[in-house]
Structure formats: structure tokens, C-alpha cells
Amino acid sequence: MSIKENKALVRRVVEFWNQRNMDAFFYILAPEYVEHLPTGDVSLVHLKKYASSFFTAFPDIIITINDMVAEGDKVAVLVNWKATHKGEYMGIPATGKKIDITVSMLIKIAGGKWVEFWNVTDVRLMQQLGVIPKK
Amino acid sequence: MSVKENKALVRQMYELLNRRELAAHFKLLAPEFVEHDNDRDMSLEQVKEYNTMFSAAFPDATSTIEDMVAEGDRVAYRVTWRGTQKGDFMGIPATGKKLEITNTTIVKLAGGKWSECWATVDDLRFLQQMGVIPKK
Numbered sequence: 001m002s003i004k005e006n007k008a009l010v011r012r013v014v015e016f017w018n019q020r021n022m023d024a025f026f027y028i029l030a031p032e033y034v035e036h037l038p039t040g041d042v043s044l045v046h047l048k049k050y051a052s053s054f055f056t057a058f059p060d061i062i063i064t065i066n067d068m069v070a071e072g073d074k075v076a077v078l079v080n081w082k083a084t085h086k087g088e089y090m091g092i093p094a095t096g097k098k099i100d101i102t103v104s105m106l107i108k109i110a111g112g113k114w115v116e117f118w119n120v121t122d123v124r125l126m127q128q129l130g131v132i133p134k135k
Numbered sequence: 136m137s138v139k140e141n142k143a144l145v146r147q148m149y150e151l152l153n154r155r156e157l158a159a160h161f162k163l164l165a166p167e168f169v170e171h172d173n174d175r176d177m178s179l180e181q182v183k184e185y186n187t188m189f190s191a192a193f194p195d196a197t198s199t200i201e202d203m204v205a206e207g208d209r210v211a212y213r214v215t216w217r218g219t220q221k222g223d224f225m226g227i228p229a230t231g232k233k234l235e236i237t238n239t240t241i242v243k244l245a246g247g248k249w250s251e252c253w254a255t256v257d258d259l260r261f262l263q264q265m266g267v268i269p270k271k
Contacts, residue, residue, distance in 0.1 A: 003206065038237065038257050067253070069211040069241055071138065071204045076211030078241060078253060102173065104239035104255035106202065106213060118202075118213060120239045122173045123258035132259070132268045 003070035006109045010068065010075050013114070017063050020055055030113035037119060057089035058099075066102070077105045085129055092129055099128045138205040141244045145210050148249065149198045157190060165248040172254050193218030193234075201237065211241045220265065227265065234264040 001009075009028065016025040026048060035042040042050065055061065061083035069076040080102055085095045101122040108116035126132045136144075144163065151160040161183055170177040177185065190196070196218030203212040215237045220230045242252040263270045 038260055067209075067241060069204050069206045069209045071206050074202070074204045076204045076239070076241060078255070102253075102255055104241075106204065106211065106239065118239075120237065120255040120257050121259070122255060123262070124173055126259055132262065 001073075001109060001112065003072075003075070005112075006073070006075050006107075007068050007070050009109060009112065009114075010077055010107060011065065014063050014065055014079065017061075022051055022055075025051075028112075028114055030110065030115045033114055033116070035117045035119070038121075053087070054089070057085060057087040057094075058083035059086050060084050073109055075107050075109065077107065079103050079105065081125075089129070092131060095129055097129055099125055101125045101128065136208070136244060136247065138207075138210075140247075141208070141210050142203050142205050144244055144247065144249070145203060145212055145242060146200065149200055149214065152186075153197050155190060155194075157187060160186070163247075163249055165245065165250045168249055168251065170252050170254060173256060173258060189224075192220055192222040192224035192229075194221050195219050208245060209241055209243050211239065213237060213239050224265075227267070230266065232265060234261060236260045236264070 013025055013028055029044055031044065033044045033047070035047060061081055064080045065077060066080055067078040080100070082100050083098070085097045085099060087094050101124045103122060104120050106118040107114055127134045148160060148163055151163070164179055164182065166179060168179045168182065170182050196216060199215045201213040201215055203210055215235065217233070217235045220232050220234065222229055236257040238254060238256045240252055240254045243250050262268045
């Protein structure tokens, strides 16, 4: 796949997220798909369970792509999340707070599927949820 | 500059940082350099001040580039930073704590210098490891 196709695939997945079309999103993930999060690795089976609770926590979330850099089989993406915290998230009960943060993602693509994913989430998520103090 | 040269410039920057060659490291930043962090923008002068303070607080810090993706005038990379807090850091006296976090940056390069970068720093893990906020 070309870097143009890989970027298009990332754009399509972000659209699926914004449409809450989880089946279409999961279809893009390879069986061996792994998310490398700062808290540990997440398998596809685990992600399928976790994904719906994420969208319950932030039901109005809009994800916008700010930048993409692609080379070979990888795409680096900077996105913005705008959402309201309306359900439990990582043990934090709904606060009704608005969040507006940056998330960076790196995605490895093979054969039209996402195979690996790394991310770093902006600390402002926890600040805006009121879990930790602002600097 | 080619994508290959741009990647070499990212590697060079971290080699200088790991060797504490701060003056040479700062020379790779363009005068108009801006670092867009999670919650603020830093000018060249602010970056110099911050990195000098940071280097004194974590004198053994090393950064390891885990991955690089380059296209056009930009390089995105993941970098793991490890250091021990041996000096005063933002009002916190030396704790001797060992920290390890992985961050992601996109840097824009022009004329052999870094002109702009966007950093997503895992400050949450940083603050937890510093003991400033509880670990979950």
C-alpha cells in the first residue's frame, strides 16, 4: 500500500469513530492487532470490550485530524479530542466536564489493515477531568 | 533536505542531548523555533532555559529513539526518556527517583535546523513516577 492509501485508511477510521461505527472500525483491524498504550498492551479481544465503554464515557466525542506524517508502512497522526465526560472512564465517574486535548498516534498498516498502534494521550485529559491539578 | 537527512538531524539532536552537549544541541534549533507542548508554546529562549534546568535536575537522562516516520519536511518519532531526579525540579528537591516515559513528537525541519515541533509528552506517567500524583 502507498502512503497515500495508508493515510486514507487512517482518515476512514477516524470517520468510523466519529460515526460510532465500531463494526466498520473492527473490520479494519488485523487479527493480530495490538495497541501499545502507556498503561500496557491491549489485544484486539480486549479492545472490542473496552471500545464501547469509551464511547459511553464520551458519547459526543469528535475526533479531528490535525496532522499526518507517513512513510513506508506507518502513519503518525496528531488528533484533537473534543468531548463531554458523561460516563465512567478508567474508574472516574461521569463529571459532565468538557475535554479538549491532543492525542498522538502511530499506526502500522499491512494489507489494508491496522496491525499495530502506539499512542500518547495529553495529560490535560486528567487535568480537565479534575483528577489531577493543572500546572 | 531529504527525508534521510531529516532523520539524521533528529538522531543528531538526541545524541547531543545524551552527551549533555547543550550548546551544540541549541545550535540545531532555528532562531524562530517554537515547541508546541501539551499545554503551551515555548520559544527558543524558553526551550533553552527549560532544557538547561531539566538537564541539571536529571543529569543522567538519556533518550532512545524507538521509531521514526519521515515525510516531506517533517519527522514523527517516538522517544523513550529515562532519568534520575538528582537536582531540584520545579520546586521539588532531588528525590533520587528513576523515571521512564515514552513521548511522541512531530518536528518540522528547514535548512538543516529544527524550525517547529509538536510534542505529546506523557506527563501523566511523569508526574506519577515523581510521586506528585498517585499511581492507579
